[in-house]
Amino acid sequence: MRLTDYTDYSLRVLLYLAVRGDALSTIQDISQAYGISKNHLMKVVQQLAERGWVETVRGRNGGLRCAAHTHALTVGEVVRATESDFALVACLPDQQGQRRPCVISPQCRLRAALQAAGNAFLAELDRHTIGEVTQPKGALAALLGMDGAIPIVPVAAAAAPSA
Known part of the structure; x- marks a missing residue:
């Protein structure tokens, strides 16, 4: 079984926002962290917001964050909701x-x-919550380039010869 990109992106958005906690993030932030097109993420975020899993804050200093109850969602619930x-x-x-x-x-x-x-x-998948799979948050934050952390480069990529 293979999950669709839509489900993959939905899970990635929820994980990113869960790691950020109450801090607001933008679609651009998420796009850059994962190397995913902003356009692909816009529909995903819109539908996650419609489900009440993501809160959106409009305005100049607006952004996105997980709704309070989203950390308790199971991965299975997200997959069932996003897979057709x-x-x-x-x-x-x-x-x-x-x-x-x-x-x-x-x-x-x-x-x-x-x-x-x-x-x-x-x-x-029902045995794991969004909050649980974001642990340890510090390590995920570093990999996603949050809070000025430098992403960890995989050993294979670091060992590649330079041009």
Whole structure:
């Protein structure tokens, strides 16, 4: 299973804002920290705000921050809200309960195994909250270039020959 970029970006935005705490951030800040297009993040942030997970402050000194309850959200809740389809194969029901017929359905045991695997995946994500996965905040803040911290360069990248 692969999560969509939309879900990936949603999780990244929530993690970034959770690390920042009550401090306001901009879409530009998040874009630069992750190297993601501002345009891609704008829709993500808008929808996270509509869900009440992100607070937006308008004006000259405005920005974004996590809503107070967002730290308690599970990763599974975010993934369920941002993914449109969890049917690993066509014979499993999609979000609308639709499934494609399959000739072996009456005797198929694979479908049940795949459905159980998908449920286990979401159950594992439900065990972790946004607040929990942002720990330790100091290390994440440094990697994201917050508060003047210098991002840590991976060893492989640091060892690359210079031109």
